[in-house]
Amino acid sequence: MGFSAESILLDRNSPIPLYYQVAQRLEQAIEAGELAPGAQLDNEIQLADRLGLSRPTMRRAIGYLADKGYVVRQRGIGTTVVRSRVRRPVALTSLYDDLASAGQRPRTRVLALGIVESPHEVSEALELPEGTPVLSMERQRLAADEPLAVLRNYLPVDLLEVTHEDLERTGLYARMREAGLRPHSATQTIAARAASAAEARLLGDRRGAPLLTMQRTSYDDRGRALEYGDHFYKASAYSVTVTLVGA
Amino acid sequence: MGFSAESILLDRNSPIPLYYQVAQRLEQAIEAGELAPGAQLDNEIQLADRLGLSRPTMRRAIGYLADKGYVVRQRGIGTTVVRSRVRRPVALTSLYDDLASAGQRPRTRVLALGIVESPHEVSEALELPEGTPVLSMERQRLAADEPLAVLRNYLPVDLLEVTHEDLERTGLYARMREAGLRPHSATQTIAARAASAAEARLLGDRRGAPLLTMQRTSYDDRGRALEYGDHFYKASAYSVTVTLVGA
DNA sequence: GAGTGGTCTAGACCACCAG
């Protein structure tokens, strides 16, 4: 259960930065309970000395953990491991990942895939002139053969090639990563509304049933819009959980 | 429209850190369009020299902006202002704040306030034995005299004293801050469902109308649960927008 | 090769908290 800083092995020839090596090791120790919740870390100077690092480098490692919510620093007091249990960070994940990790054997049915002239709301999100051709897809998510959600996604045409098989096998985000498209930030809006007749039909639900909806636009490094998604979920079968740290 | 680093005035006697003064000024410049999207910043050395700062301090200012998603740094290339427009960070905010900043003149009606034995779900969220007395409150949010939401919140009894006036004047989170309770992290679950008859009555809506719901548990520094909230919103009047940066 | 950001060092002084 104990933990001593000496057990952190540093590889100075690794391309992985030293501060990151330290941070990773400390994160592991916290996750594994070696550093118990409430435990106080040694002060920065001692830790730095013991690891043969300068204080700024050690501080950077600790700062990384503080940003992620693992530890709290208090001037004059010291640095302590935070007690809260849930640490799932906000991240860009797809419903497919969520379902897969929940062991629900999700299935995807591709309802449509092709090039279309971009509708108004898509043009706005992707910052393209209205009517520009965009790659469009509509998918239905099912678990245990029950439809759970309908996902409509749009991408600028030149960014990605994608097949029915890609979408049914791995999901859009995995395909985008394969193609070197790395989402850097995203804005999503979550809301609710009553299902229209057409929406209800796609979900095997009745008209007026509550839907959870999400619109998301993803951007790359340079702020170029990569993808716009307009999704709706059967309310009884889905929820969104986020963990917020800070402020 | 132009922007020159020289226009950043530093106060070395201020208790506000230099890196933060610089970051704030740059953030303003970006928000105001003085630094246009896509614009390239001067390199770190030049900026540091021009402001009379060391490079690490200048780097820290830029790093702060990069974390917030305002700029992107690319090795060998430079630092550029990101093109996406929406930058609202994920944060712990209350509906009251949201409405106030939207200029909607929100009003709060306190429906109930007192000590009750904690119901099952509250006990679980706050990690208290079932039946423990907890501070309980039920509030209705209105804008333009239309009910928008119903908020039920529960706190351990010994943490906070709160009056009807506190709740109607400033909101629960403001009162908690006054009392020195500083939420450090929170987990929230957002979902949707159809309104029951009782819920519909409180919102002036019909039974079965779609609701957006949120459950939130807030924790302090040490991971103690501070507050549990169970809220529902008229779906037509509310949505949640988050901006995610990273990964 | 020239220019950029990424990392790291070895110091220094300060503000805050506890005893």
Added chain:
DNA sequence: TGGTGGTCTAGACCACTCC
């Protein structure tokens, strides 16, 4: 008064990108 984290400096070397 002593210990802690918070800030800041003035350098150094490296990895990467572009020409």
